[in-house]
Amino acid sequence: MxxxxxxxxxxxxxxxxxxxxxxxxxxxxxxxxxxxxxxxxxxxxxxxxxxxxxxxxxxxxxxxxxxxxxxxxxxxxxxxxxxxxxxxxxxxxxxxxxxxxxxxxxxxxxxxxxxxxxxxxxxxxxxxxxxxxxxxxxxxxxxxxxxxxxxxxxxxxxxxxxxxxxxxxxxxxxxxxxxxxFHRIGNEDIEHRLAYVCEQEGFDYDDEALAIVARHAKGGMRDALSTLEQLSVFGNGSVHADDARSLLGEVSDQILGEFSRAIADRDVAELYGLIRAQVEEGNDLLELTRDLVAHVRDVYVACVARARAELFEGGSEQAEALAAEAAAFGEHPADRLARVLTVLDDAALEMRGASDVRLVLEIACTRLARPEADLTIEALAERVARLEA
Structure with missing residues (x-):
């Protein structure tokens, strides 16, 4: 074949x-x-x-x-x-x-x-x-x-x-x-091409699954088609969102929202519990961290761009939800969200060569939830801001 x-x-x-x-x-x-x-x-x-x-x-x-x-x-x-x-x-x-x-x-x-x-x-x-x-x-x-x-x-x-x-x-x-x-191909173009291939091959599919595959391909059509083929074999001719998440290790928006709110609330125990649940489900923690970076980035954009609907695929509904999530980060959410992005991105880079990726993620979450445990300039600035507030 x-x-x-x-x-x-x-x-x-x-x-x-x-x-x-x-x-x-x-x-x-x-x-x-x-x-x-x-x-x-x-x-x-x-x-x-x-x-x-x-x-x-x-x-x-x-x-x-x-x-x-x-x-x-x-x-x-x-x-x-x-x-x-x-x-x-x-x-x-x-x-x-x-x-x-x-x-x-x-x-x-x-x-x-x-x-x-x-x-x-x-x-x-x-x-x-x-x-x-x-x-x-x-x-x-x-x-x-x-x-x-x-x-x-x-x-x-x-x-x-x-x-x-x-x-x-x-x-x-x-x-x-x-x-x-050559530019990375847009997710929308990839989704349309995947839908065409599914129709030609007679695959049963849902739009959410194709969106997950397109995001995971990161602008590469060849990777998207290879993943689609793998999913069609995995699902015996069907391409569905649950299978895509399971195969690609993608975390749902609900779980990412729970991580974000736990960081905003400085709830270390909740963060450790969420990480443990991901480990027990067999999910890839590096992929989780990358997905979390992408999610927090959307929250940051909603914060600094005043929830402009045209910036998000989900329109005004998604923009408002992300803006409400940003508000949980306190009086100066943009500064705090910027630090969250920096720490998580550094953690993702470190996890690529780490012997214990879970430990790297747990330390990063601790630094974000408890700035008093972090002696960087950014953490000290956050502590001063809290005192001023």
Whole structure:
């Protein structure tokens, strides 16, 4: 059975989700014949960099698209069905070279697979396209070997470099590429795509489950589709919110609200009881802490932005509930909430390498509930504020 993220990978510009700024620019460049000899696609994983590179290759080599442009038609999108497009989708087109720089990092690999073949004419189409994935993994020597070819390639050659870490690429390489930054895909776009996949696959689903999957994916469509597939197997063809929370370790808003109120009330015993309940249920405390940071962040926004409804998915009802929660933090809730966010975020970072994540979270909650036990400047400022009040 083919994985969902492979089965529903976009095949044309029209089917790309969440990267319209890049799609529009590439379409105009192809239509107007203003192509660059080298492109750099950079952004978080799972946002469509390699997929976009393949679609660009299709748009340049697609027979139907090329014929349409020759006749003066405005569209330049590949149809995805001609022989050229199918060969590219299968990874078998002789004029499209996909290289994984993570496994071919050395100068010999660059010389053997690119430099020695770049001057040969295309076999089937008008262009030869080199797609180099995770290009930041190349060694300095390999980059230097590639530099001359990248600077003055033959007219029939186009390079597409893909990376999640552009900071590691040499400035001399960056200056010779046209750069496109891929954004994290919005939760709403991910939810719509997941709903479409569920309908195509015949999955029984609810909207809350898809919202949980979208939040957990953190802007990556590939991660979202992989999680959806896992959930569909877990639920025997059903995708429901309870299963999503159980599988992903997401905590309900009710539990997060209880944590927030316990911190506001400085109730250490209640906080320890809530943590114990999460442990007994087998939930991931690191995920709990991250969810709690996100929840407190919403409370903070509701506090400082005076509960503006347009800032929240739940509208005015959610904004008012969060504002009421913020009021429980005392006379100067914004300052106290800012400290809560700082302490919890630091705890989440520490928990990633801690041998006892429960202890880290308990200490963080104690610091938040009992500032007299914390000797930081922020804690002392909070104690002074309490005395002044």
């Amino acid at each position: 083919e994985s969902l993220y492979r089965k529903y990978r976009p095949l044309t510009f029209d089917s790309v989700v969440g990267q319209q700024h890049i799609v529009s620019t590439l379409e105009h460049a192809i239509t107007e014949g203003r192509l660059s000899h080298a492109y750099l696609f950079c952004g978080p994983r799972g946002t469509g960099k390699t997929t976009m590179a393949r679609i660009l290759a299709k748009a340049l080599l697609c027979r139907n698209a090329e014929a349409a442009r020759a006749e003066g038609a405005s569209g330049c999108m590949p149809d995805g069905t001609c022989e050229e497009c199918e060969l590219i989708a299968e990874g078998n087109h002789p004029d499209v070279y996909e290289l994984d720089a993570a496994s071919r990092t050395g100068v010999d690999n660059v010389r053997e697979e690119i430099i020695n073949s770049v001057n040969f004419a295309p076999v089937r189409g008008k262009y030869k396209i080199y797609i180099i994935d995770e290009v930041h993994m190349l060694t300095t020597a390999a980059f230097n070997a590639l530099l001359k070819t990248l600077e003055e390639p033959p007219a029939h050659v186009i390079f597409v470099l893909c990376t999640t870490d552009p900071q590691k690429i040499l400035e001399t390489i960056l200056s010779r590429c046209q750069r496109f930054d």
